[in-house]
Amino acid sequence: MIRVQREDFDVGVELERLAAGNHRIGGVASFVGLVRDMGGGDRVSALTLEHYPGMTQKKLTEIETEAHRRWPLDAVLIIHRYGRLEPGDRIVLVATASPHREAALAACHFLIDWLKTDAPFWKSEETPAGERWVESRAEDEDAKQRWTNPP
Amino acid sequence: MKLLYFAWLRARIGCAEEDVGLPPGVQDVAGLLGWLQSRDSRYAEALQNLSVVRVAVNKEYVGREHPLREGDEVAIFPPVTGG
Numbered sequence: 001m002i003r004v005q006r007e008d009f010d011v012g013v014e015l016e017r018l019a020a021g022n023h024r025i026g027g028v029a030s031f032v033g034l035v036r037d038m039g040g041g042d043r044v045s046a047l048t049l050e051h052y053p054g055m056t057q058k059k060l061t062e063i064e065t066e067a068h069r070r071w072p073l074d075a076v077l078i079i080h081r082y083g084r085l086e087p088g089d090r091i092v093l094v095a096t097a098s099p100h101r102e103a104a105l106a107a108c109h110f111l112i113d114w115l116k117t118d119a120p121f122w123k124s125e126e127t128p129a130g131e132r133w134v135e136s137r138a139e140d141e142d143a144k145q146r147w148t149n150p151p
Numbered sequence: 152m153k154l155l156y157f158a159w160l161r162a163r164i165g166c167a168e169e170d171v172g173l174p175p176g177v178q179d180v181a182g183l184l185g186w187l188q189s190r191d192s193r194y195a196e197a198l199q200n201l202s203v204v205r206v207a208v209n210k211e212y213v214g215r216e217h218p219l220r221e222g223d224e225v226a227i228f229p230p231v232t233g234g
Contacts, residue, residue, distance in 0.1 A: 049233065050157060051233070052155065052157055052207075052210075058210050059210075080233065080234075091233075091234070092234055112234060115234050116231075116232075116233060118212075118231070119233050120226075121232065122157060122159075122231060122232050122233070133158055133162075133229070133232075134232045135230075135232070136229070136230035136231065140234075
């Protein structure tokens, strides 16, 4: 399931709901992305996330489908927020559920790596020097390349 | 065609969305980017470094050789930074 929303989410509630009623599931893996208070050596007081609504939903759905193709997953949840967020706020939740831990952990890692390079979101940071757009990192592309060869 | 701009490209061009007819002689993404650069100094400046410009046509990433048709939705934006 994909949700793109301005509102915060409750990690505990979301993880519980993901596995509820399905006793085939033996493990739930999750990644929660948070707003850091530093960026490029400067203090960050807030972050604004912009996205391309129609394409965001489409790309996240494609990424979810690809995870299901690669691993035996019973459930996938991606929640990504947009709008203005402050340090410590949650940005993203990726959660996967599977009969076994290997698939859940690997798929969760895969999903966050792909999301970072494929989902059309952009961050702008508020710093003492003013507002600036965050630049993409080569490391993110490298992290995605790790998954180029399907298991 | 509908053109959409995001992040610093939107800010520098000063526009989020505009409708334009497929310009004469423009057949693909590379041609459209060249045409936009020639429109005025704001576009030229925003699009001066095309190595940091990504393009999606009808919500799918495409290369510079991708053909364009009247009615396409063309989004132009910097590399993504979500997650």
